[in-house]
Amino acid sequence: MAMVERFDLLFSLGKFDQCNLLIEKTTTMGDNLKNQWIVSCNMISSQFMSTYVKDNISDVKTKPNQQYIKEQQTIISQIRSAPLNMAQLQLELSALYNLCFIRIQTENVGCLYDHQFLQIIKETLIRVIGQQDWRHCGLHQDTTELLFLALQQAHDDRILSPLVSLCCLWIVVNCRQTKTDSVMQLVDKCVTLHGLKNLELPPLTLLPLSLILTGQHYIDTPSVTDIVYMTAGIVYFRKEDSKAKEYLNQIESPEFKGYTAYLKACQDYYSENYVEVLTTLAIDHTDMTSRLKALHCHLFGLALSKLEKHQCAIQKFREALEHDFSFLLPLYHISLEYRSLGMTLAELESLNLLSTALQNGDTKPTDYSQDMFTQITHETNGEVTLCQVLYTLACRCSQLNMYEDASQRYLDLLVYLNDTSAIQISGNSLVRVPRIQSIYFEAIKCLHDAKNYNDCVAVCDQVLSCLPSGSQNSSFSFLNQSEIDQMSCDTSLTGIFDINDIEPDQLEGASSQEGSKRKRQHSAESKRKDTECDSDAMVLLYKADCFVLLDKIETALQCLDKYVGKIPFSDDLGKGTRPQQQIKRRRLDSSGEESSQLKDTLPVNDLQKLASSVYCHLGVAVATRGQNKDALHFLRISLRLNQDALYNHAVVLWKDNKRQASVDWCQGRDIETVSDSFHLSGLLRQKQNKLR
Template sequence: MPSNLVDRWTEENNKVAKKWKEYETHQHPIQDIRKHCYTEYLKLQQKVQGVPAQTGHLKLEIAVTYNTLLFALTYGTPSETKDCITNILIRVLDAVHKQVPGHDLVTLWHVVLKTFCGTVYEPWVHKLLLIQWAVWLSEQHYEEILHLLQQVTHKEQSTASGDLLAETRNLTISTEEDTSLHVALATKDLKELLHVCTFISHGVEQIKGEKYIDALVALQEASTQPSPRALLAHVHMLTGFCYSKLQKPQSALQCYRKALEVDFNCHRALYESSLVYRQLGNTNAEIEALHLLHSAIMLHAESDPSNPSTNLITPDMLLGSEQISFTYQIPSSHHILHTLGNNCVLNNRTSEGAEYYLDLLACLQSDSKQMPMDDSLSLPRIPVIYLEAAFALLKAKRPWDTLAICDEVLAKTVDLIPERLLITPCGTVSRELVPFTLEADAPEEKMECVLWSGAAYLIQGQVHFQLKDTKEALTSFTRAISQIVKVCVKQKIKDQEVEREPADHTVMVLEALKGKALKLRAVCFVERGQLKEALRDFQLSLQATPGCRNTEMWLVEIMWRLDRKQEAAAMWTQIINSTQSSIPTELPLYLQTWHEDPTSFDTSSLKRKMEEFIQNGLVTA
């Protein structure tokens, strides 16, 4: 082939490589530069491979193909990349008149590496080897990588250790460059990235297999390799993850701290830190970690998306989508806000919790972009989130905001509830995040609507009670009770006896809601001096939630006030001597009790009265 043609193609190769280097250093940014360079190298490759393969231009052909493949890892299909590698291996064998063994890549590599070992072309063949390593690593083809590296170190498969980590650690290949033939990515840089990513990939596979000790060995190797800051941060994060699984929380936290010191954008380290703090019972630290995580996510979302990474080969490409999703995965910003709000409300940081819930409601109402999300984590349904927000605002003594949010729930649910609803327990209801516009065709879905609307009325009643408006409070509590009594739980006949089926959790929560609404209404009656009505509601509340000690104490108190002291004392004695207690129902956040709940009852005064009455022998047999 004429030397002037080789010179022209060499110049074209170097021109495209220079253009990419200028882009990398931000000296001459060009729109869509990656695709442009890939197209230019494809054209040049077609020219070079349009003539018979010869040793005279073999280095040029390998350099052009190497550059083409670098961009093909982003823009080419897997089959195109495989064909390109196969084709160049066949051509290098043709150039030295070596018989081609076939098109199987493993076999081709065996012959190529053996043929060019110790020759001037070996460093150039190694460039192609690094590309093959990158392709197989992205596909998690560890056995093929192991065999490839064994060929480089001249180990026969039968005597090889079979240890990919050891082969990678001990691999030595030439990374020298020819200054006359430019490449888009230096061999040394690609080799270093492949080393660290191979260790990480192996570590992630061990983690997925719950082999955390083996994973730590691989990650320790990765931490000693030259690597980008972001990648090193994720190595520390994965190391911490292993320690956490091995029940070493303090070691895990140290690793997460290292990860954040290296790169604060390692969001997974913040999230995993919050989980460790939760495990340790350090709620304040958990909240702080989640707050920092949410702030970091929001800052990342607001960054300029039009400024992509200038790295030609990224760790994301080498580790593969499945491993990257495991390594980088965090909950959505919505889930983080919900966890923050929930934790704050449950730990008496009520004002903060209310603000987090308001932020969450604003996000749900907007079209804000979702972050990568862990599929194992799901938000409660939207009406539940609204009710939790209302409860938080109630605790924070923001009555008008609370009423407005409850009105939102009622506007979407009340009209969907029939006058009477027949339910068979143990029904299943979808729990996914659904739009607030509900279509409650299924009986179980209608029952959820009853629960949500009843809870909304209940919270509104507590707001009015908080505002000292007992008349409006009574109205709201009555509406809550009216909603709940629409539900009729189906019973079945078995052996001529009525046997109630095991209660669905929603049915149990409805009963708890009914008991709470009746008790709150009874307290309103107490405030208004209507003791007989209060006594009735306390008795009905106790029927809905048997064994509730607080309600029983209220009953004793009201009996005493109604001058039914003998009954009060008898009931007191029965309560004190009773060893039975109610089976607690796991209540949603919005139905839980807090220290300012109007139904809270101080038993000290009642205890004094009862003990004095009994000790004075005023109780009749």
């Protein structure tokens, strides 16, 4: 068996170390230049693949890949220096393809848009075009256009195989950069080429493009035809479903069948054809990895869930976990199915298990730029992060009034957010996480509701140290917008318009609108500052309320002193006025609340309600110390913000032997005390006993 054939066999089997030994044993100094180029390129390819397979992608970048790239560029330069013929063009295109492959896998995809590197690609393509009809081509032309021209002029089968592989690689690069529209014509040209099945493979071994398409290197290398159809199917995926399915259906390689079935099922799922999803995925395929089997079961479960077959969906999600437990997204969807079934404890147990698995597991975040299949199916199989799970678990516990559990999850989440070495917020796009500032405010409220006042005060202090009115010594600032955008899952779209799109009449009125635009900008800036002040005030109020409930009145008063200038008093509430239709006699129910159908409907914002509650608690706490005068002062502040404190105010007046004042105060708020005096007296006595 010839050395090249033995090398190809060992390379396809993934025995790259043996490839290196074979080259070292059979290489002689007497070989001609062509053989030396082939041997050198194959040596680089086998060494690169040996390193790539043994190490993960992040480690590969630290290996001597720059040395591989330099050696490959040197070989290309040597080939170009020799007299031009088809055999040399075949080697040059093959070496150029391998060079692009190595750079894509070891560097950022954008490296191929580097000006100097583009020059290398264009020079080779111009040589291919010029060899056919000596057409004048320049380096100023677009690379995609040159590739298209090269395909049109390439009639020799010897250069067609590496040229088509190079085109597919360029198409993949543009798809990763979301520049799919620019290469559609090139895709269609590759698909319409004749004779791809019988192409002669070059003597120089091409690196497997399947590694970029699906992330796998196969023993039986897929044909050039299947590579082209797979590339075309990926390009048209979720853009033109009919074309994508047409190309995917023509793939014959069994190694690709599992991937094509999943892609077709995904398109049906997005089109809400859930029965078609079940039909497509019901067919068993060989040569599927454990991860691909898990993906099939997971998508099958999603379709069953949409058909409201929740128990069957749970079973499929469990099968997915059995195939690959490092793929934890099915466990999250199991919790959603339990929620749909109303099984709250099972739902929380699933989320807790998922949280534990993410904390203790050795799972690494998926790099969605590794292969195109993973990238384009990210919406259905994107991994959830620990941040997303902790936030979901905290919210669910809070919604179920399980404040103790919710507060603990919020604390775990805050600890995770402050561990900047391991933080990863963005994950599956279907699981939303708000801005970090909102998470902190939710945590403060939950800790307060859970009566975990000491931890609530600690979190308030951390927030106040980051807000503009606080000190700027914290390394974690909420209002650093770039940091917020980087760490938040929420995205915002900004509209961009061209001045040429504006109508003439709009341009005429532009100058007159300039002043109003400035006013709007000033108004937006003012609104932003008001929001910051509200955030500062809210945190101070929660902190003060915690100190009141911890019986640290003096410390609470110090917090309220910082807030007193920001009290949003309502003039209507202060004067006790209300719309004419609301002036009715109101009666008290057995719990001391007003009847719901007769409640005052004046708008009171959340900040007013919170401030009213804090001052009400403060008034009650001071009243228990016998300081009725101070208690009345705080309760009247509470009343000006929200009338819910009316009853405590009346009780304090009653306790201070100002019974007529208590009755007058109630009558002034349209509460009938004559016909219902016995009920009112009992209520006030009950409140008085609580204050003792």
